[in-house]
Amino acid sequence: MNVLVIGGNGMMGPWVVPVLATRHRLLVTDINDPPPDAAFEYRQLDVADAAAVDSAAAGMDAIVNLSVLRADRDLAFHVNVRGNYNLARAAARHGVRRIVNTGPHNQVIGRYLPWEHRLHPDLPPRSGTGLYGHTKALGHEVLRVFSERYDLYVQSLLFAGLRVPGSWWLRPKTRGRNFPLGQDLDGGYVVAWPDAATAVRAALEVDLATLPSRCESYFVLPDLPHGKYSSEKTERVLGWRATYQLEQFWNRSADL
Ligand SMILES: NC(=O)c1ccc[n+]([C@@H]2O[C@H](COP(=O)([O-])OP(=O)(O)OC[C@H]3O[C@@H](n4cnc5c(N)ncnc54)[C@H](O)[C@@H]3O)[C@@H](O)[C@H]2O)c1
Numbered sequence: 001m002n003v004l005v006i007g008g009n010g011m012m013g014p015w016v017v018p019v020l021a022t023r024h025r026l027l028v029t030d031i032n033d034p035p036p037d038a039a040f041e042y043r044q045l046d047v048a049d050a051a052a053v054d055s056a057a058a059g060m061d062a063i064v065n066l067s068v069l070r071a072d073r074d075l076a077f078h079v080n081v082r083g084n085y086n087l088a089r090a091a092a093r094h095g096v097r098r099i100v101n102t103g104p105h106n107q108v109i110g111r112y113l114p115w116e117h118r119l120h121p122d123l124p125p126r127s128g129t130g131l132y133g134h135t136k137a138l139g140h141e142v143l144r145v146f147s148e149r150y151d152l153y154v155q156s157l158l159f160a161g162l163r164v165p166g167s168w169w170l171r172p173k174t175r176g177r178n179f180p181l182g183q184d185l186d187g188g189y190v191v192a193w194p195d196a197a198t199a200v201r202a203a204l205e206v207d208l209a210t211l212p213s214r215c216e217s218y219f220v221l222p223d224l225p226h227g228k229y230s231s232e233k234t235e236r237v238l239g240w241r242a243t244y245q246l247e248q249f250w251n252r253s254a255d256l
Pocket residue numbers: 006007008009010011012013029030031032045046047048065066067068069079102103104105136158159160161162
């Protein structure tokens with residue numbers, strides 16, 4: 001497939017792009033400069049720029065949206081909501097039938113209560129008012145409405161914490177947020193970056209005829225022994241299962 005990747009030069013992009021590039025022709029885009037060692041077609045693109053998104057979507061079979069803006073009140077709406085509107089419009093105009101969207105699991109369960117368990121992605125969405133989860137939830141809603149109106153299939157993959165396999169590192173290098181040995185693990189809501197990448201590939205390649213509807217959301221998490229969040233649907237519908245399980249991240253010290 002010809003695949004337009006939006007926001008492909010952030011943390012997740014470098015894990016996703018090589019996994020997709022072996023099987024698809026990619027146009028990777030991001031608002032920032034191309035990575036110095038880019039071995040793929042790259043275009044600087046602001047997802048809030050409707051004309052630029054429209055032009056990039058021409059001739060594509062699918063769009064993978066990895067873009068996000070978490071902190072700034074204006075830019076978060078520009079990227080997470082207006083960006084989705086732009087790519088949905090462009091997809092509809094160019095007959096692109098697949099959008100793989102991404103976001104945090106709290107865009108669905110942000111306001112569910114701490115003791116509620118067996119939470120799944122088809123619950124009535126309660127993002128709460130936090131800028132990140134709320135704007136991502138609105139962005140998903142934009143895509144859902146377009147999927148009702150057009151022959152457009154939307155898969156939204158929802159992640160919690162992402163980690164380098166077998167460690168607590170958010171990134172391969174030691175910059176950014178680090179988690180020292182012995183610190184608790186936020187209940188184990190973590191998935192390894194390579195597993196995130198295979199989830200994107202599974203959503204991209206799923207047979208559209210097998211999907212329950214034209215707009216679906218999925219939690220992308222390993223098996224959690226406490227059962228708080230369920231990735232059962234991701235395995236059942238997309239055939240995806242984490243290869244890195246909770247045990248490989250767990251390093252809580254006995255005296256905590
Ligand atoms: N990293 C995590 O732990 C985590 C957790 C839960 C969900 N997610 C989701 O995974 C996806 C990828 O997140 P990430 O961790 O790679 O984030 P990131 O911030 O590292 O990357 C996002 C990318 O979007 C790009 N971007 C920002 N504004 C843009 C614009 N106007 N136009 C085009 N691109 C723009 C950024 O330049 C960046 O490269 C997001 O949807 C995010 O919500 C990530």
